[in-house]
Amino acid sequence: MSTKQSIMDEICRHLGIRTFKISTGSTEPKEFLLAVADQLGLTKLVQDQDKIQISKLIVEASGNLWLPEYDSTGATITKEGLLAVQRSVEDLVK
Numbered sequence: 001m002s003t004k005q006s007i008m009d010e011i012c013r014h015l016g017i018r019t020f021k022i023s024t025g026s027t028e029p030k031e032f033l034l035a036v037a038d039q040l041g042l043t044k045l046v047q048d049q050d051k052i053q054i055s056k057l058i059v060e061a062s063g064n065l066w067l068p069e070y071d072s073t074g075a076t077i078t079k080e081g082l083l084a085v086q087r088s089v090e091d092l093v094k
Helices: 004-015 030-039 051-061 079-092
Strands: none
Touching (some): 004 030, 030 051, 030 079, 051 079
């Protein structure tokens, strides 16, 4: 079974960017999502956005929908949300 860390590691590998570590409470760092958005050419769209908004922009850039169950409390995203980001990265970078 995938963990949030392994999903993040796979996204980083796919994009050829440095890896980031999950922080306390299984929280993905905003810097990770900013690096992903930057690599996808979405930098200008994500300025001053929170982690959920950045993730949503990444997912929607691939033509997929951001679902309510991807949001989590504490301005973070769920494992399912991170998987949606991974699928979107794979769709956008083939």
